[in-house]
Amino acid sequence: MKNTLTLSLFFLFTLAAGSAVATEEPKFTSNLKEGAFEVRSYPALVAAQVSVTGTQDEASRAGFKLLAGYIFGGNTQRQSIAMTAPVVQSQPGSQTIAMTAPVIQTAIPGGAEGWTVRFIMPSKFTLDTLPTPNNAKVQLLELPPARYAVVTFSGLANEDDVAKRTAELNTFIDKNALRASGAPELARYNPPWTLWFMRRNEVHIPLAP
Structure with missing residues (x-):
């Protein structure tokens, strides 16, 4: 997709030897569901x-x-801080924060190949309780409540796949008299070594209230 496309990258992890570890994902309310299409409130x-x-x-x-x-x-x-997922070995004496989904990647308006990449923090944290990053490039922020139209699909989620699913999602939005309020997002729920046919992906489009 071009820089006008907003992308979300969601990463879930698994343990070696086949044992799975649950990764926290943001809770949402499903307002409408039609097959692979859904409207969610976060x-x-x-x-x-x-x-x-x-x-x-x-x-x-x-x-x-x-x-x-x-x-x-x-x-x-x-x-x-107790980990939820993934299970990792942290540096002694340092604080480790549980990984959650989503990881959000957003095209920077007007930028040449510029992106904002975002991790959603575990639900038990607030801006006041999160530790300060050592790296000044890392910013902490609160995202307001939002509503999204979503389509779920499998595969590698390459640019052609995303363009096709985005068009389908826009058709779903028009069909249900909804109104988009932002650029599309791509959500990936699996680590990169997952076989293509086992991957779960989503395209999200923010909706007006």
């Missing part, structure tokens, strides 16, 4: 984000690395 969420440049894939890797550094100990606190 509450206010707390997130960490960075701004990076490069292609979609380059920005995804760069942003993920910066944010992973924060949640895996790159912060000012010196106390342990």
